[in-house]
Amino acid sequence: MRIAVPNKGRLHEPTIDLLERAGLHLENGADRKLYADTVDPDVTVLFARAADIPEYVSDGAAELGITGFDQVREARVDDVSELLDLEFGRCRLVLAAPEDGDTDAVADLAGKTVATEFPNITADFFATTGVDPDIVEVSGATELTPHVEMADAIVDITSTGTTLKMNRLAVIDEVLSSSVRLFGREDVLDGPKVGEVRTALSSVKHAEGKRYLMMNVPRDRLEDVRDVIPGLGGPTIMDIADEDDGDAKVAVHAVVNERDVFETITEVKTAGASDILVTEIERLVE
Numbered sequence: 001m002r003i004a005v006p007n008k009g010r011l012h013e014p015t016i017d018l019l020e021r022a023g024l025h026l027e028n029g030a031d032r033k034l035y036a037d038t039v040d041p042d043v044t045v046l047f048a049r050a051a052d053i054p055e056y057v058s059d060g061a062a063e064l065g066i067t068g069f070d071q072v073r074e075a076r077v078d079d080v081s082e083l084l085d086l087e088f089g090r091c092r093l094v095l096a097a098p099e100d101g102d103t104d105a106v107a108d109l110a111g112k113t114v115a116t117e118f119p120n121i122t123a124d125f126f127a128t129t130g131v132d133p134d135i136v137e138v139s140g141a142t143e144l145t146p147h148v149e150m151a152d153a154i155v156d157i158t159s160t161g162t163t164l165k166m167n168r169l170a171v172i173d174e175v176l177s178s179s180v181r182l183f184g185r186e187d188v189l190d191g192p193k194v195g196e197v198r199t200a201l202s203s204v205k206h207a208e209g210k211r212y213l214m215m216n217v218p219r220d221r222l223e224d225v226r227d228v229i230p231g232l233g234g235p236t237i238m239d240i241a242d243e244d245d246g247d248a249k250v251a252v253h254a255v256v257n258e259r260d261v262f263e264t265i266t267e268v269k270t271a272g273a274s275d276i277l278v279t280e281i282e283r284l285v286e
């Protein structure tokens with residue numbers, strides 16, 4: 001099975017990092033190679049441009065793909081399905097125009113020109129508004145086009161808003177909200193490998209922001225400790241083999257949200273826990 005992933009750009013590294021954390025370690029994937037093997041002999045990674053990945057999956061060059069939702073929508077592929085929101089590469093496609101110009105609303109764009117790297121998404125957006133501007137496709141530096149009289153407005157990616165601000169552009173409307181997705185061609189979705197890859201990647205997402213808490217608790221304080229552990233399932237309670245103590249203490253393990261760890265430690269300690277350990281979780285298969 002082949003997974004197409006971004007070969008460069010801002011999505012490349014986080015995608016490789018995610019595959020590694022999911023246990024799909026890349027082998028002999030030196031720079032500029034088109035393919036890399038993984039520890040799983042049945043899984044190959046194919047490197048492609050973020051914008052080409054939906055087409056690669058649709059055409060059969062790969063079975064699965066990882067790229068931005070914006071690219072999937074722009075490619076207008078109708079035979080692929082989303083399997084997982086990977087929740088990075090978050091950005092918005094927005095309609096924006098010069099701050100000090102006379103374009104303040106969608107209606108102001110009747111008979112005007114909009115420049116974008118996403119002509120299909122832009123056309124779909126305007127089709128819902130009843131306004132029908134000319135759409136000009138550019139391949140980058142879109143933010144410049146209103147200042148060189150190429151366009152009256154743009155549809156482009158924004159995340160922090162810095163680029164729009166630097167180019168004195170104001171948002172008129174949101175066109176699309178995007179993040180990176182795992183998707184696959186519909187005719188292969190039932191295969192066992194697809195399920196395995198999906199589970200591996202989602203287990204990394206589930207583990208993010210969670211910590212594993214371990215502690216020892218006198219058996220007669222167990223209920224007090226249990227009461228203060230915020231529930232994410234569990235906790236797991238285990239007997240401790242201890243010759244001197246008999247069964248006076250038990251080990252308590254629990255998965256907790258990272259943001260709750262600080263408070264929980266204080267509370268379980270007050271409730272009688274000792275030998276408290278906090279560790280990171282690599283993967284959490286639910």
Ligand SMILES: Nc1ncnc2c1ncn2[C@@H]1O[C@H](COP(=O)(O)OP(=O)(O)OP(=O)(O)O)[C@@H](O)[C@H]1O
Binds near residue numbers: 008050069070071179
């Ligand atoms: N500023 C941003 N913040 C968050 N995600 C972004 C941002 N810019 C782009 N993305 C996401 O990353 C995807 C790829 O963008 P990137 O800039 O890496 O590639 P590109 O410039 O289109 O590619 P290439 O360098 O191959 O021309 C976008 O389609 C979008 O989903």
Ligand SMILES: O=P(O)(O)OC[C@H]1O[C@H](OP(=O)(O)OP(=O)(O)O)[C@H](O)[C@@H]1O
Binds near residue numbers: 141162
């Ligand atoms: O809201 P901001 O945080 O400023 O991000 C928005 C910018 O990020 C992307 O460009 P990128 O940095 O990927 O450069 P590129 O034009 O080379 O793709 C996008 O095309 C915007 O220009």
Ligand SMILES: [Mg+2]
Binds near residue numbers: 009
């Ligand atoms: Mg870019």
